[in-house]
Amino acid sequence: MIYEMDWFKEITENATGVLYRITKKLHESQSQYQKVEMFETAAFGKLLALDGAVMLTEAHEFIYHDMLVHIPMLSHPEPKRVLIVGGGDGGTAREVLKHRTVETVDMVEIDVEVVEVSKRYLADLACKLDDPKLNLYIQDAIEFVHDKEDIYDVVLVDSTDPIGPGEGLFNRSFYRDVFNILKPDGIVAVQSESPFLLGREVPQIFTKLQSVFPLTRLYWAPMPCYPYGTWTFTYCSKSGMEPIIRRTDEAEEIEDECKYYNRKIHQASFVLPNFIRKLTEGAN
């Protein structure tokens, strides 16, 4: 059977857009929260889209997950208890569970449909969602983190964009709750959007985080399947610890398994081009 070739299109800010040639639409559903779509692309493996926005392609997800996870995890001296906010596709959990120190991972995903569709179609991402160390909560993370204290070593905010179901995950009140749920030497990393976005999401997110955490550092990586092809992450420490590697041996092991992360990239990804540095300085 030959499927008709077509192009999946994501438009950003009514100014630019990205096309992917797809060979098959594998899934489409309207969950309680969003439209969930899975495509087979011609060249980049499967593509997951939520409300029309590309969440990942199998070809390029390694960059996002390496950088969201290994930078904060290896900057912590001994991350035992980890919270993942969102991350329903499983890629973040997969990377977290590579760290030998980890005892428990709590993952709070609002949309069970994302988890189920990922388990069905994204075996390489969802491979650890049934791991005995992982507790999956299908729940709004805003409720989950509220009024809890001193629980996690590392929190990873693997959210969608600041519209739709993910919107509340960009509020200062949520960041305040994340601060409280961290242990005294806790670290959080959040996906913090593209530095090229005309809506200037990066400084908005960075300012809020900076108003909550004593130490806030932006880092970045290419991400060809996200708008403008470059993405930022923000690292925050509750105790003021800089994002340097604190477990050198494990960093070496992790690096060997990674297609993106290595120990030099750990440092280099915090070096900001002038225009990105200015996005963070507007916060002061």
Place this chain on the structure above:
Amino acid sequence: MIYEMDWFKEITENATGVLYRITKKLHESQSQYQKVEMFETAAFGKLLALDGAVMLTEAHEFIYHDMLVHIPMLSHPEPKRVLIVGGGDGGTAREVLKHRTVETVDMVEIDVEVVEVSKRYLADLACKLDDPKLNLYIQDAIEFVHDKEDIYDVVLVDSTDPIGPGEGLFNRSFYRDVFNILKPDGIVAVQSESPFLLGREVPQIFTKLQSVFPLTRLYWAPMPCYPYGTWTFTYCSKSGMEPIIRRTDEAEEIEDECKYYNRKIHQASFVLPNFIRKLTEGAN
């Protein structure tokens, strides 16, 4: 008068593509070598396309030009004589002429149409094309560099892609001529395509350069208006000089004027993620 809105589309490898909303088509012509188009985009200033491939948008050209020029120029102890291959839009010449050491810039562009259209529509790029230090040759650079020796301190290869009129600028014989035309401590930087290209252009280019120059280093930067949003450059030294800053005071001045380049980025841009490092290692 209201112009009809439309989208400019560039398809890459029949797998992905980028769209730009345009508000006006300013120019279209078929030169002796290629189709030359200029658009007004809705959000990124003017857009120059050659044979349907985006060469630049005014909003994002600063990254490419900062990185192609300032990395090699500031790695040279005293660049007096510079050759630009291609670069008809003028952006590379503009950046080169910021360096106080420069006495002469020879620029060899094959297509006079690109120069003329850029002078008409891209004032911020073409602003130095009439500079008294600049000699503009409308000529095929392959002929220009052939059988010349020991002339330039720095050569910058600001070419189109390895198809169409730019194809010969990716041949080993051209690189050999560039080697010869450099002075003994000369440096060349070439645009060396995207690390995400399925055609694996990066290792092909890198291998050839490595077979000619004793020291070859890949570096990279985001480039939202090029395919996959990330681009590489290759730095080569005829004498084996590493790409470190050799004029610190001038680097500080240049950095103050740049939106992308700074002294820390100079170093960090040579730190390669694992998958890009592998593209260069295949060369051995």
